[in-house]
Amino acid sequence: MTHTPIPLPDLTPPDILRCAYMELVVTDLAASRAFYVDVLGLVVTEESDTEIYLRTFEEFIHHNLVLRQGPVAAVASFAFRVRSPEDVDRAQAYYEAMGCRIERRPNGFVNGVGDSVRVEDPLGFPYEFFYAVDHVERLAWRYDLYGAGALVRLDHFNQVTPDVPRGLAYLEGLGFRVTEDIEDSDGVVYAAWVRRKPTVHDTALTGGNGPRMHHIAFATHEKHNIIHICDKLGALRQSDRIERGPGRHGVSNAFYLYLLDPDGHRVEIYTQDYYTGDPDNPVVRWDVHDNQRRDWWGNPVVPSWYTEASLVLDLDGNVQVVEVREEPTEMAVTVGADGFSYTRVGDTEKGFKLGNTL
Amino acid sequence: MTHTPIPLPDLTPPDILRCAYMELVVTDLAASRAFYVDVLGLVVTEESDTEIYLRTFEEFIHHNLVLRQGPVAAVASFAFRVRSPEDVDRAQAYYEAMGCRIERRPNGFVNGVGDSVRVEDPLGFPYEFFYAVDHVERLAWRYDLYGAGALVRLDHFNQVTPDVPRGLAYLEGLGFRVTEDIEDSDGVVYAAWVRRKPTVHDTALTGGNGPRMHHIAFATHEKHNIIHICDKLGALRQSDRIERGPGRHGVSNAFYLYLLDPDGHRVEIYTQDYYTGDPDNPVVRWDVHDNQRRDWWGNPVVPSWYTEASLVLDLDGNVQVVEVREEPTEMAVTVGADGFSYTRVGDTEKGFKLGNTL
Amino acid sequence: MTHTPIPLPDLTPPDILRCAYMELVVTDLAASRAFYVDVLGLVVTEESDTEIYLRTFEEFIHHNLVLRQGPVAAVASFAFRVRSPEDVDRAQAYYEAMGCRIERRPNGFVNGVGDSVRVEDPLGFPYEFFYAVDHVERLAWRYDLYGAGALVRLDHFNQVTPDVPRGLAYLEGLGFRVTEDIEDSDGVVYAAWVRRKPTVHDTALTGGNGPRMHHIAFATHEKHNIIHICDKLGALRQSDRIERGPGRHGVSNAFYLYLLDPDGHRVEIYTQDYYTGDPDNPVVRWDVHDNQRRDWWGNPVVPSWYTEASLVLDLDGNVQVVEVREEPTEMAVTVGADGFSYTRVGDTEKGFKLGNTL
Amino acid sequence: MTHTPIPLPDLTPPDILRCAYMELVVTDLAASRAFYVDVLGLVVTEESDTEIYLRTFEEFIHHNLVLRQGPVAAVASFAFRVRSPEDVDRAQAYYEAMGCRIERRPNGFVNGVGDSVRVEDPLGFPYEFFYAVDHVERLAWRYDLYGAGALVRLDHFNQVTPDVPRGLAYLEGLGFRVTEDIEDSDGVVYAAWVRRKPTVHDTALTGGNGPRMHHIAFATHEKHNIIHICDKLGALRQSDRIERGPGRHGVSNAFYLYLLDPDGHRVEIYTQDYYTGDPDNPVVRWDVHDNQRRDWWGNPVVPSWYTEASLVLDLDGNVQVVEVREEPTEMAVTVGADGFSYTRVGDTEKGFKLGNTL
8 A cells, every 4th residue: 555644633623413415516406306316216405497405304404415416427525414503613624634634605405405615535525524504404204305215414425536545544533433344364454434423433444545525315114105106116117227126235234226317426225234332342344355245135236336436526616536446346356257255265166146146 | 840839729728727736756755845745835635554645824725735655756737726517627628639548537537626637738737627626714814824935925836848939839729828838049949938917827838858857946025935935945954955046037037046855856936926927928038057046146047957857757657758859958048168148248258157158 | 674775776886996085064164174184184275265175195086985964973974986878877777776866967976076976975975986987196196295194095984874784785785895894693793895906905894884984085195194293282182082992803804093083073094904806705704702803902982983973964954863773782792791802712700801891 | 390400410410322231120021021022022132030232233231121120110220321431430420419329239230231320310210331341242143133123223202290391301411312302382391302322313202290210112123014914913913012102203203112021111113213313403393282292193192101101120130219290190181081282283073083082
């Protein structure tokens, strides 16, 4: 590894509550609206010709997703809510101490959010921290508005970065805790899941060319809600929006589905991971060759899921340069001629499944 | 097509109620028991060192599945229940008139079943017809015995035969009605679903080298029961028993999962098709190139699902010779270099999914 | 018993396929539309200022429910579909032979249905028999239209009549088969369930003052669909439409919910009974004192459920006179000072539940 | 109100993570085992002739419930886990400053737990605080062990106390935050829900004669798991263990069921409340006369649910004296001759439901 560690400031980091919203640049706002509103049923808090603010049914802050019309599909912000107004100051000081470019806006970068700081973080991601936010109606009890596949919470982000341990050290400094990871016996880390709120994650680092956004995930109450989303996409003859799943994750133990929006931004629908809030919460370490790590049922991971991801923007709105991962990729070491996966430790025979025949 | 049509007798066919049980020869009875009883949770009606009689939770006849220890994994009987004792006579007469070899046993071929006739049918399958049967406790209300993935009914059989229309004409003569099929614009029929009870099928004909048994299907009450079976297989590190799914069928509209038992016999777990009992029930015809026909979500069909199937036995217990299908195969016309599938009629672009990359 | 048995004609009865639709007179069509369409999500096939034709998602015939504006809330028709046009003739002859008033209309009584006969049956109910019907799109695959509580099939009717055995003998003559009943040790029959299609019932006879209509039942795919209907009614501040449930029936083993429409017509939402199509299907006989017979969880049956029901019309559209049941009522023998119910046979202690404290 | 406020110490309270376990004294350990293990399926961590240690499927600490054989059914401990060993010291200091009797045991009061302090709190409840605990296998992925009604987490406690605002002020001092409450227009508070982990509650105060324990609640993943528990109790002819529900709460928006164990200890099964972790999480205040507050579907609350609760023990193991609530009771103001409830604000008519007829 040639990367130098990210120097962590000797400052109190902001007290991050949770991942709160993502600002997504889309190239065809009407097409994106048809996907996020008409298909997925996210609730429109407000919208204009160039922006749509969306939230989930149990949310009480202004939005969990901003769609903004723009020239290049990319992520403009991974926004985290902090515990107090002072934590925005702490965030600013913390990133300034790391030498990062920051921008503070007392009136916020988007509607509904007040005093915020955006940063170009050491991994190249546009992180945002805010406390002040408009409250809107929590629609949790409004079952008259729920569709059969209702999205009730923003659950997490997932980011692609070349050097997972390096990124992880930075996030742990910021107060995140690891809940699970994927490793090999040589000590290569392929992915790690970190949390602030006591679920499996608020964000995750996936090893690959980055900085890129792997996916944003929304939660449903039950598994049948996710199945309905698939059924509905079939009915709309949009089944090709389904990239992977539905399935059960090994990592996180959640039930999942991955979709691709009209720009190729990946959206996960997710339900039923577990409580992780104790400080000694056991970290689950998965062997990269365990074929049940990413899908508990051993169903294959489609190659695009490993290779494709969304670009991210710097504070000027320009696309961040993508750096190549130098270590082995999870896809290479698990599928194809040079890779292997097992269902049971020690198994050597190849199976019959698609994943084995790629 | 060089096959001659099967001459249908000018006789009243037996009044078939439903598919009722399958007799399956397995090569390792203990391994099969571990799968069907310990994993799938079928109820043991009775068992010996060489045979196990299993039923579903809502069944009141002696069994829906017989596992019999034998030298070669194969199907010994596809057994249908008929409406009356006289219908066994009608079955015998009907098959004799077709020139088929038959065997009548007043005391039945297996425990729990009385007067039965087995035949080597014109397609080479060992069909059985019976009315007399021992009643056992219907465990429908015994929720204390239900596991999370409880199988509540035998739903259908599925048979592989080279010439689907030829087989279909024979089954229609026998009183079955078509509910759905898969065709192409040249009139090639790739598969057809036929029923007696008013569900989508009691059996289906799948075009391919035959006679072979494609699968036997059991029903659950809800979709989460099927998901639990997958989760349990993962927990047991037997996820490689999952061949395909879970998913939503286009054909039948049911939610499905395909498993392979220790001998490679395929078992489908199935739930929620629709009522078909009216004589003018609309037949649903699917284009073989419609990528949502077999999986409504467009997820790929694993090649083994098209190519592998179980051998069947003649009345002496010898394996029936498998005849090759002469017409195009569904796999060949839909995947790979020479095939194509669409999500929307007229689409030409290739997708990103595994099925497109085989 | 002073009732004389109903003389059964020595004629072949019509071959009834299934309960097919009900014509319901409602006093405020807009209010009924708000309930059946906006809340329950039934699909509108067609409508006018005075009539609305509704169907379920898996139906392919024109409608399962007709709402007709009228002066008095009542049932105008319990309509059954028969196997062939000739079965309409058979129905006519059969009821004429019983001395019933009949009306035959070659163009049907309602839109979408052709040649039909309506009768005033020996119990005073307006039964209808038809074969000819317009086909409409079966929306089974249209998940884009499904709400979270989608009703997928008409399941059954339920009728109130004073003398259950007398009514039962008539229905058995007509070809119905008993699947379950509620009795006491004195031989009093309180209710019986009868079927043509192989579910627990197409209609049921509930002992009480009649002829009246107890309820019409629609099926969902899963239990959570029924729960959603409750949740939605809560969100709309219409929870007082929920009369009883949700719960698990003892009889039928189905999951259920009873609602009252704006006129007080009772609607059941129902899912997951069992296959009953074999001629020797075991009849389940419940003791009237078994507290799990109507609710498997022992939850109390609200008194209105026993006492209230909808009036029915004769062929002139006049309300049929209601005759009083002479035998003991189920409510009287099971709750209150003179009644008793047990959870376990032999139990004598009173429980803590509401039902015990009425 | 004659109660004096509880003086809050000017000390840092312990940083409580979550409700962690309850120690329950039961009078027939075998009967309790049959209920908690055989019916509810809680996992046995260890057991002896006098104690059983039970946990949920997603738990990694030694237990969530201790059943201890004793002469009087009562609660010996409401145990909370704190963030660090030092927080046990803080807890001790905090209660000592309030003048409470405390007992510190470096080796814990029960197996699997280390250094703990138990207190007789100002409301008379035996609270316990600990950090040190044995880790055991988190069985979240062991679907082979899951029953159909698997309990996956301890969710909350519920305590009965005469003066809710007084108790609330004490709990807020201890660091709990209110999420919902039930009030009337005179300012009487009937119940309040408070949390440390970001769910609706870790404990709740229910107004009534106390100190008593109203219930302990375990979570399932989905609603059908709860329905299965009801179905299983029916199958075991133990439906009289079901006291109330299943239903949807207004408060918390969760799906619920209340059971009574062999000693009458109340157990709730609960699923799907919402995230409450933001400091400005909106508090939901319910009108006591709103008939959807406790059951969103307006189904009646059985009187025993209001009146019955479990005794609690002091640190010597003696039963705490129960003090009578002086303010109006929720039951009195909502049901019966002197109470009223509405479905819609302003409604005056009485409904047809059981709750109205008590």
